[in-house]
Amino acid sequence: MAFIQLEQINFRWPQGPPLLRDINLALNRQDTVALVGSNGCGKTTLGKLIMGLLSPTQGRVLLDGRPVGDYPLAQRGERVGYVFQNPEKQLFAASVADEVGFALRHRGLNSDQVEAKVEEMLALFELERRRDAFPFNLSHGEKQRLALAAVLALDPEFVLLDEPSTGLDWLRKRKLAQALEKVGQRGVGYIIISHDHGFCRQLCARTLTLEGGKLYE
Amino acid sequence: MNAALCVQGVSVAWGQAEPVLSDLSFSLAPGELMGVVGPSGCGKSTLCQALAGIIPRQLPGQVNGEIRLLGRNLTELTLPQITTDLGIVFQDPQTQLFLPRVMNELAFGPENLTVPREEIRARIGDIAQQTGCQDWLEANPNQLSGGQQQIVALAAVLALQPRVLLLDEVTAQLDPHSCKRIQDIISDLRRQGVAVLMVEHNLEQLTKADRIISLRGGRMEVAVTGQGSLSPAMLARVYGDD
Amino acid sequence: MSSAFPDARTLIIAVVILTSLAIAINNPLVLAGLLAVTLLALVAAKIPLGDFVRRFKRFRWLIITLALVQSLTNPHGQIYWQWREYILLSSGGLWAALAVLLRLAVILAGVQFLNRKNYQELVTGMVQMKVPYELAYMVLLGIRFIPVFMEEFRDALTAMALRGVDLEQIPWRDKLRVYSYILMPTVAGAMVRARRIATAMEARAFRAYPQRTWLEWPRLSRWDWALITSVMAVGFGILALNWRGII
Numbered sequence: 001m002a003f004i005q006l007e008q009i010n011f012r013w014p015q016g017p018p019l020l021r022d023i024n025l026a027l028n029r030q031d032t033v034a035l036v037g038s039n040g041c042g043k044t045t046l047g048k049l050i051m052g053l054l055s056p057t058q059g060r061v062l063l064d065g066r067p068v069g070d071y072p073l074a075q076r077g078e079r080v081g082y083v084f085q086n087p088e089k090q091l092f093a094a095s096v097a098d099e100v101g102f103a104l105r106h107r108g109l110n111s112d113q114v115e116a117k118v119e120e121m122l123a124l125f126e127l128e129r130r131r132d133a134f135p136f137n138l139s140h141g142e143k144q145r146l147a148l149a150a151v152l153a154l155d156p157e158f159v160l161l162d163e164p165s166t167g168l169d170w171l172r173k174r175k176l177a178q179a180l181e182k183v184g185q186r187g188v189g190y191i192i193i194s195h196d197h198g199f200c201r202q203l204c205a206r207t208l209t210l211e212g213g214k215l216y217e
Numbered sequence: 218m219n220a221a222l223c224v225q226g227v228s229v230a231w232g233q234a235e236p237v238l239s240d241l242s243f244s245l246a247p248g249e250l251m252g253v254v255g256p257s258g259c260g261k262s263t264l265c266q267a268l269a270g271i272i273p274r275q276l277p278g279q280v281n282g283e284i285r286l287l288g289r290n291l292t293e294l295t296l297p298q299i300t301t302d303l304g305i306v307f308q309d310p311q312t313q314l315f316l317p318r319v320m321n322e323l324a325f326g327p328e329n330l331t332v333p334r335e336e337i338r339a340r341i342g343d344i345a346q347q348t349g350c351q352d353w354l355e356a357n358p359n360q361l362s363g364g365q366q367q368i369v370a371l372a373a374v375l376a377l378q379p380r381v382l383l384l385d386e387v388t389a390q391l392d393p394h395s396c397k398r399i400q401d402i403i404s405d406l407r408r409q410g411v412a413v414l415m416v417e418h419n420l421e422q423l424t425k426a427d428r429i430i431s432l433r434g435g436r437m438e439v440a441v442t443g444q445g446s447l448s449p450a451m452l453a454r455v456y457g458d459d
Numbered sequence: 460m461s462s463a464f465p466d467a468r469t470l471i472i473a474v475v476i477l478t479s480l481a482i483a484i485n486n487p488l489v490l491a492g493l494l495a496v497t498l499l500a501l502v503a504a505k506i507p508l509g510d511f512v513r514r515f516k517r518f519r520w521l522i523i524t525l526a527l528v529q530s531l532t533n534p535h536g537q538i539y540w541q542w543r544e545y546i547l548l549s550s551g552g553l554w555a556a557l558a559v560l561l562r563l564a565v566i567l568a569g570v571q572f573l574n575r576k577n578y579q580e581l582v583t584g585m586v587q588m589k590v591p592y593e594l595a596y597m598v599l600l601g602i603r604f605i606p607v608f609m610e611e612f613r614d615a616l617t618a619m620a621l622r623g624v625d626l627e628q629i630p631w632r633d634k635l636r637v638y639s640y641i642l643m644p645t646v647a648g649a650m651v652r653a654r655r656i657a658t659a660m661e662a663r664a665f666r667a668y669p670q671r672t673w674l675e676w677p678r679l680s681r682w683d684w685a686l687i688t689s690v691m692a693v694g695f696g697i698l699a700l701n702w703r704g705i706i
Binding site for chain 2: 658
């Protein structure tokens with residue numbers, strides 16, 4: 001059984017036309033997947049369905065064999081990291097280092113363990129020089145990497161990134177791509193939701209296209 | 218031919234801090250497309266805000282040097298005078314569209330300039346035709362896709378009939394199809410003599426640019442003249458390191 | 460010029476009168492009658508009652524709290540529950556609590572009439588009633604973006620839960636501290652958004668002149684005049700009767 005399984009997913013907004021139709025999808029833990037499609041086709045919506053943040057009109061989403069809704073949000077987030085399209089939505093702390101360690105402290109880890117993990121993530125995402133900076137003062141690319149670092153600090157089994165390359169210049173896209181390659185090398189799979197085919201192509205072994213509400217591989 | 222936009226020795230600073238932009242000089246002719254590239258935080262958006270008079274009128278910064286819009290000094294122009302001649306479109310359509318129907322968005326600018334009602338209607342018709350949004354006039358902008366919203370945001374600015382258009386990363390959130398539509402509209406505008414300055418991260422959007430300037434460390438250099446693209450060596454120099 | 464009945468001004472005047480009546484009147488029987496008439500009028504205007512019910516449900520804890528406070532601070536009549544010298548439940552208190560409940564229900568129901576118009580029409584209506592256009596836009600944009608900020612707050616809560624901080628699981632004493640973390644992205648996001656919208660509006664010449672033209676400038680039809688006159692007459696009539704103690 002796949003790690004994430006979508007079975008006959010149909011979705012429509014209240015009083016809206018069908019957005020997603022008969023979607024079946026199996027994602028394994030180490031898959032690297034690109035989900036592409038035009039603006040407004042439902043990519044972000046599909047991402048939220050995978051995370052259980054939205055419920056399908058029909059069909060079901062399974063996470064490790066159980067309906068995703070059966071997991072409390074906190075457990076879902078620990079197993080599948082979710083990086084929002086706007087990274088500012090998930091920045092809560094007063095410094096970059098605090099941001100990475102934020103959830104770890106709430107998990108009950110002691111300060112040495114938290115510090116070790118924070119250092120590891122800051123090095124992985126090249127944010128050491130910014131460890132004391134206020135997260136909202138970072139550039140967009142740095143915020144993206146910080147959000148990914150904070151999510152990865154929880155050691156999820158899979159990561160979902162929503163439009164991570166939006167607004168990034170050539171160099172920052174390259175840095176993000178390098179960071180994602182490192183994520184893949186750690187055995188953590190990911191699905192990148194994006195309209196940027198060029199960015200995804202280099203990073204993903206599978207490409208799924210969402211068009212007319214249906215999913216094509 | 219007189220320049221549509223002329224920038225001479227312009228520096229921009231926020232408060233007492235070091236200038237974000239130093240000693241920029243360039244001019245933009247009617248019908249010309251100039252691209253502006255550079256790493257994040259280099260001041261591209263700040264440049265757009267200064268050229269549109271947003272700094273210092275709305276945002277508390279200092280602009281030194283001279284900016285001439287259609288031959289007139291920007292500091293001597295009133296808000297109506299600036300907005301009649303210069304339009305600016307930003308990256309996020311969600312913070313540019315705030316009215317319940319597309320038609321209301323297109324009418325908003327001309328209404329503010331006390332354009333007579335019949336003329337507003339005529340402009341809406343023309344702009345909708347030009348930008349291809351005639352079928353969405355009664356739609357709620359929130360129900361359009363991101364690409365459609367950005368086209369509406371552009372149309373809403375074009376309703377003011379600007380002679381200079383500043384586009385601040387307008388394609389950042391758009392898929393290739395929507396980017397193509399924006400490019401077609403830009404080509405059309407250039408044929409009408411509108412001067413366009415386009416800030417971009419996505420270099421594919423600048424293949425038709427007459428010139429591309431790069432900003433780095435607040436200073437400017439011309440990266441490409443004529444319709445070319447940035448070489449890998451140039452890219453590395455432009456974007457450098459974090 | 461267009462004239463779609465009812466005009467935005469008619470609706471605004473009706474809501475103002477209804478709200479004033481709800482505030483001025485303390486008699487629950489009259490308030491109940493007012494609520495019934497309002498709900499009937501909503502049905503006649505084909506405005507779904509579901510929105511009113513949803514809004515009422517959303518504010519139910521606030522309404523119940525206010526009613527309880529009224530009950531505790533208006534102890535008179537027959538006493539149902541007393542502890543030492545404190546009267547906790549009395550017929551007078553219950554009557555006052557019922558009045559508060561019905562008052563808020565009338566106001567929430569009345570505001571639903573404004574759903575007949577989009578906020579551009581409401582702005583135009585307010586300006587036609589001599590409200591400065593800047594103020595009209597400010598008020599209505601503020602209201603228009605309340606759901607957006609609520610959604611950002613919910614997104615921040617979700618993001619926090621996804622990082623393993625589940626608000627339902629953590630102890631009460633830690634909840635406040637965690638909520639304060641949520642303020643950061645929500646407030647920062649709201650401020651950034653507000654600044655960008657203001658910039659975009661001014662870049663399209665907002666407030667360039669003291670006056671502006673309007674694409675649509677509806678006129679009042681005779682039905683509007685009839686409705687305004689009726690509502691005002693009935694409204695002032697009820698107020699007069701209430702003032703004289705007749706109802």
